[in-house]
Amino acid sequence: MKDDDDSEAQNAYATKTTTRRAPPPTALKLGVSSSHASIFTERFFGAFQWEEFACGCGAAFVNISATYPIYKMIFRQMLHGVPIKSAFGQLRHEGLSFLYRGMLPPLAQKTISLSIMFGVFDGTRRYLVEDYRLNDYGAKVIAGVVAGSAESILLPFERVQTLLADSKFHQHFSNTSNAFRYVVAHHGYRELYRGIEPVFWRNGLSNAFFFVLREEASARLPKRKSVSSRTAQEFIAGAVIGASISTIFYPLNVIKVSLQSDMGHRSEGSWHACKRIYRERDSRIGNFYRGCAFNTARSFISWGIMNTAYENLKKLMHEQPQIPQMPHTSPISSSK
Secondary structure (H helix, E strand, O other): OHHHHHHHHHHHHHHHHHHHHOOOHHHHHHHHHHHHHHHHHHHHHHOOOHHHHHHHHHHHHHHHHHHHHHHHHHHHHHHHOOOHHHHHHHHHHHOHHHOOOOOHHHHHHHHHHHHHHHHHHHHHHHHHHHHHOOOHHHHHHHHHHHHHHHHHHHHHHHHHHHHHHOHHHOOOOOOHHHHHHHHHHHHOHHHHHOOHHHHHHHHHHHHHHHHHHHHHHHHHOOOOOOHHHHHHHHHHHHHHHHHHHHHHOHHHHHHHHHHHOOOOOOOOOHHHHHHHHHHHOOOOHHHHHOOHHHHHHHHHHHHHHHHHHHHHHHHHHHOOOOOOOOOOOOHHHHHO
């Protein structure tokens, strides 16, 4: 009888222990969710390739070094609505010492920006195609918008570049770091993101257009055998696509520059800025495109250089050094 009581007590204790150790349903759900999040993170970031980031960074460095003076002339036309001769006269009057003033922010911004643009696009497209079996065009569009949205975090570089390039702030800031410190100390970090709305739309839509058209051109254009003809084709394809997209979205840049040329005051919305610029420029839509012809020419050169530099850097990184094979000799022949 005592043995039966002991057996029942042991069974009851085991049942209680088992019940106590069983995890609640919420814990199981949390475990499954964290497992899914871990798998997503591993799969998503595992699709990224460092070569794409490096090629984008190198292409931007080559481009900015060559085209910054042209950009500065276009900037003056955007800001003041003046013809090209007047903008050139302003820069000539200021002298060579001010010509490359403000170059560091776009150099830093563009190298990081193009690195994100190419790297995030390639990784996101690869992930969508391989994991979700999304069709190629849909994956390119979504990946382009994601890459453009990620680029928008670099807006502070464009913000400081605008302040340094505007002549009315020449006496306020001596260099890039001084401008950053002044803006943050007097107006806070939020001031660095003034004008983010038009930048967000510009980056997302233009990236989607660029990558779809660029890969279509790469697939449909004839394959050139000689290095010179292939390089020329890469330059022209990138130049035409980049210049066309830049021209289409040029008014968004005008709105962005207008918003960022002010500091400290409450920022107006993009639509209000658009209407104000329209009124200030004699209520003519064509005046939104002041400087657009020169911008198109600069974009033609700029995107041609970037596309060519990117393709050549990519080929260079993917080339595997060929190790020469030694002729095979048998032990018998070598002993002879």
